[in-house]
Amino acid sequence: MIEHSHNHEEMSRSRFFVVTVLNVLITIAEFIGGIFSGSLSLVSDAFHNLGDSLSIVISYAASRISLRNQDESNTYGYKRAQIITAFLNSIALVIICLILIVEAVRRFSHPEPIDGPVMLTVAVIGLLANAASALLLNSGAKHNLNMKATYLHIMSDALSSVAIIVGGILIQIFHWNWVDPLVTILVAGYIAYESWPIIRQTNRILMEGAPKLDYEQIKNDLLKIDGVYNVHHVHAWLIDEHNIVFSAHVNLHDMKISEAQPIYREIEAVLRQKYDICHITIQAEADRGKDEDIIYDQGEDI
Template sequence: MQGDNHSHDVLSGGRFFLVTVLNIFITIAEFVGGVLSGSLSLISDAFHNLGDSFSIAFSYVAHRISKKRQNKRNTFGYKRAEIIAAFLNSIALCLICIFLIIEAIKRFSHPESINGNLMLAVAVIGLIANFASAFMLNAGSKHNLNMRATYLHILSDALSSVAIIIGGVLIDLFGWVLIDPLVTILVAVYIFYESVPIIRQTCRILMQGAPAIDYPAIKQDLLKIDGVFGVHHVHAWSIDEHNVIFSAHVNLHDMKISQAQHIYTEIDELMENKYHMCHVTIQAETTRGENEDMIYDRGNDIP
């Protein structure tokens, strides 16, 4: 799990501070440049960068909270702090995209004159700073939803800068001022599209959704263990995108607890090594529930 540890360190110390400073610098430059040049795409990107600065700080705080050990108040620990941060950051990103699309559509009806040279110069500065920030966050984005949401914020700004540069060139050469709102819409739609899967995945985790596991295969493997003749009332849920909790009722032949202990050990090893469960809880029974379905379903929630 070295990759995870590395991703957890990406938003720490000097690197976190440098990414934040770069975003504040870009925000100021694009606000001033957008107002002076009349470019909506620059102003919209400045708003985007301002949101990114808050997003990075929020993600870092959530990351620090997630490293706290479990205690009597949070017996499963604090790992979901990062899931909550990823969810809220992605929602904010989608709302910003919707706002920018609405403003861009208004510009189609009322186009304004734009200083293409100034727009181009500011966009180039933004591109360099955004790519530098994205590079610093790239490693952790592959293994952590919180980092992924933050990285997506920064990457979206880098893509916006590329699009703005293209727009600035076309405006300067041909006077196509409508390219400015068009660029804004294209970038906003792309970022919205990239944000939706993060929202879907984090929402499923927060709703105690079950991970994608093969329940029939799990049942067959458990029934192969000597002494187990039934499996029912199974639950599986994710703490975060890496850690899955599993619980099940298993029917065992009548025996002493000391005799059943080796069966528990076999079940634990099976679920950890083959199905990558981080925590397994087993309730042993003899005949109780032996005819129930594997997934608990009586038309109501867990009593």
């Protein structure tokens, strides 16, 4: 499993690099196309892509930083770099969506003229490049919050290109100038909706929120181990969306440390295999805390 995860992360980082290059090229093409066609919507989308390009570069850098091993400065390693980036990228995306919605509402009353051929050509090129980027990131977005946030940035760009293409065609044929802001609102609303769960999840991780574990069942499983008669003062938190850290105090019958080690191994086996916990700290006690609950709550901080 560890080897598979490592290979997956290496593949994700190489795809990040390709997507970064593609997005920078799209940004340049849209700026040039917007200037020559006089299309404000295309220039606006170029600014949108510029912001996304910066976000992708930051995401790529975070994915590299997360490879660093634990050291004296970060004893749990640097995996949180990707969580921080995913959090900031998602917030930035929601802000961009709100700005686009405000601009779209303004354009209902003040529609902008669109020069079709050049604008549509650039928009189609942008759509193809964004679609290729989205395909590259699609699989990784299911397993990595940082990549998912970047994937949503790319999807927002692709949908923006679709909006420009559809709006441009309808305006050219039917002169429906209201189509462009309408599609923009729909696209922005969808992207903001998809970004919100990432904000919630990354915020929970950064705030040391507990993973969704059945703590009473964990206690029952550990009490089945010979020598363990109570479990209390449990803490669990996430380093990133995959790695759970767990600590607990366990009451054992009075014994030598060498006799307790096999019990430790049994506890670790249960927590790793059944609950997918990667880092486990157990504090053995005889009588201390034997009447405390599994979750520490003494009316004060830890």
